[in-house]
Each structure stands twice: as C-alpha cells, then as structure tokens.
Ligand SMILES: Nc1ncnc2c1ncn2[C@@H]1O[C@H](COP(=O)(O)OP(=O)(O)OP(=O)(O)O)[C@@H](O)[C@H]1O
C-alpha cells in the first residue's frame with residue numbers, strides 16, 4: 001500500500017473542467033492558477049493525481065518545477081522542458097508516444113512526428129517562438145497541450161520571468177481562438193504565495209489577466225482516515241479518534257509531514273493513563289509553532305537590523321513598501337538602538353532574500369515568503385503585547 005493518499009475523482013473532475021469546459025468554465029482556458037501554503041501537497045497532487053488524469057483524458061502534459069533549480073532562469077527551464085517533449089514526440093516508440101497511442105487509440109505517429117523547425121532553435125532569439133512550436137504540436141498531434149509550471153510565482157520576480165509569461169500568453173492566443181483548432185493550449189501554474197499567484201490573474205498589466213485563480217484543495221479528513229487506517233494495520237494502538245486527529249491536522253496547517261511528526265510523538269512518548277485524544281491537540285499546538293520558529297530563528301541569526309527589516313515587512317498584511325526609505329531607517333534605528341544609515345539596508349535585505357525569508361513581489365515591494373511563518377510571527381507579537 002502506497003503512502004500517498006490519491007484523489008483520482010477530484011483530479012478527474014479538474015481535468016474535465018480544463019479540457020472540456022462547459023460554458024461556465026470556459027475561462028479556465030485562459031489559464032488556471034492554484035495557490036496553497038507550503039508543504040500542503042501541491043506538487044504531490046500534480047504528479048500523482050492531476051497529470052495522470054490529464055493524460056488519461058488524452059492531453060500531452062509538460063511539467064516544469066521552477067523551484068527545482070533556482071539558479072537557472074524560469075525561461076530556460078520552460079524551454080528545455082518543451083524541447084524535451086518535442087524530442088520525445090520525434091522519437092519513434094518513445095514512452096510518450098506509447099502513452100498517447102494507448103489513450104488515443106490511433107496510430108499516433110508511430111515513426112515519430114516531424115516538425116518544421118529545429119529543436120535547438122526553440123526559444124532562441126530569432127528562432128522558433130514557444131507559440132510557433134506549440135501550435136505545430138497541437139496541429140500535428142491533434143490533442144490538447146497542458147503546460148504545468150510549479151511555483152510559477154518565481155516567474156514574476158524578474159523581467160525575464162515576465163517575458164516568459166508573455167510568451168505563454170502569446171502561445172495561448174495563437175492556438176485557442178482558432179475555430180477549428182484540433183486541441184487547446186492550457187496553462188496551469190501553482191504557487192505557495194496566495195497574494196502573488198492571485199496577482200498574476202488580477203492585474204491588468206499581468207500576462208494572465210482574466211485567468212482563473214483558485215485555492216489548492218487541501219487534504220482533509222479523508223486523508224486523516226487513510227493515515228489512521230495505515231497505523232492501525234501496522235499495529236499501533238491506542239490511536240486518537242478521527243475527529244480529534246482531523247482537528248490536529250487542521251491546526252498543523254493541513255501539512256502531512258507535520259501530522260506524521262505529531263502522531264510519531266504521540267505513539268513514542270505515550271504516558272500511561274493519558275488518552276491520545278487528550279494529548280494530540282497539545283502536541284499539535286506545540287509543533288505548529290516549532291516549524292515557524294526554525295524560520296524565525298534564521299532571521300534572528302542574521303542580526304538585529306535583519307530582524308527590524310523583517311518585522312517591518314511581516315507587520316504588513318499585503319505589500320510592504322518603503323523598506324529602504326529614510327523613515328524606515330529611522331524606525332530601524334529605534335529598534336536596533338543605534339543610528340542605521342540608509343545604505344546599510346540593502347545588503348541586509350539581500351541576505352533575507354537569499355535565505356528565502358522574504359521575497360520581492362515587484363519593484364520596491366516585499367513580502368514574507370511563507371505566509372504560515374508570518375501568521376506565527378503575528379501570534380507572537382500579540383502575545384508579547386499582552387505582557
Ligand atoms: N496525498 C498525499 N498523501 C500522503 N502524503 C502526502 C500527500 N501530499 C503530500 N504529502 C506529503 O507532504 C509533503 C509535502 O508535499 P509536497 O511537496 O507535494 O507539497 P508542496 O505543497 O508542493 O510543497 P512545497 O511548498 O515545498 O512545494 C511531502 O512529504 C509529501 O510526501
């Protein structure tokens with residue numbers, strides 16, 4: 001039995017909405033953005049549920065994770081994923097062609113497809129654009145092409161990333177509006193920063209204005225039941241009730257790893273006479289802040305100015321601006337207890353950026369990378385104020 005709890009029905013419905021949208025869902029063709037907190041299972045869902053469901057429905061899926069390699073630019077990562085797919089399509093009896101053949105039944109280019117451009121020129125300046133390459137794929141393979149970009153928010157922090165989004169929009173606009181198109185180009189992006197992902201679809205100047213942005217459907221009580229069943233089969237007892245365990249899972253931000261950690265503590269450090277249902281909520285509440293504490297500790301280690309900058313950013317719910325201003329320097333001076341010069345701010349902010357504690361959301365706009373960490377930070381501030 002696998003350790004992954006699968007959600008085939010949910011995935012099938014999403015695939016259906018994306019590939020065969022009804023009149024009401026047709027906006028999904030403009031792009032779908034899924035946002036959900038870190039470590040809640042977005043990538044697992046894409047790889048184990050959504051991609052298989054899309055492939056089962058006959059789509060050609062290209063998957064790129066922008067977090068897999070933060071040294072390489074988003075544009076390069078997408079280009080190389082597209083090139084790899086094109087190469088598979090050209091290669092007789094490649095596993096991709098076999099898969100297409102199984103689903104579509106037809107004699108899917110048994111000898112490999114032939115494209116009217118050179119692979120190495122795709123995405124190269126003056127070469128073949130993504131729009132041109134993908135149009136040819138849709139027309140020859142006669143199927144939908146779904147490009148999934150995991151952690152797409154990384155693409156809006158740079159100009160080059162922005163170019164990428166524009167190139168994808170161009171591909172969509174080249175393929176989808178044709179009345180007799182044999183397939184569509186569907187773009188799916190995920191990200192852990194709700195506000196940033198929504199921004200991609202909300203702002204008029206963003207490439208994907210008008211696309212749909214929905215929250216990633218987090219795992220729920222069904223996953224908890226699956227987990228408890230596994231533990232029961234493995235002979236662990238006594239176990240908490242489903243109700244209390246589900247509540248603990250919610251407390252832990254619906255994060256499977258944290259839940260497993262909590263259950264491990266429950267089982268290994270059991271005190272006789274205390275019922276699991278009484279102790280699990282306590283463990284969950286403690287663990288909840290431990291995860292964030294590790295991140296907050298990193299801020300502390302960067303020094304008092306880093307702490308002051310982080311505090312300023314974390315205290316704002318949305319976009320934090322003006323962190324390099326003269327006023328900001330005065331604020332920092334107060335909390336650090338010495339005069340902070342404006343030119344000292346940038347290098348320290350860069351350290352926070354490099355540690356992935358804060359992120360740049362636009363020109364002069366910053367935010368805390370992990371919203372969960374920010375939430376815990378706020379809870380602590382409220383506590384501090386009470387004393
Ligand atoms: N359906 C599931 N069943 C069992 N475990 C799961 C499931 N989904 C996620 N997990 C576990 O939770 C952890 C986080 O999953 P995953 O990496 O997919 O999340 P993510 O939201 O993509 O995280 P990140 O923010 O780091 O990209 C992993 O250890 C994974 O094995």
Ligand SMILES: [Mg+2]
Pocket residue numbers: 042043044150
């Ligand atoms: Mg992920």
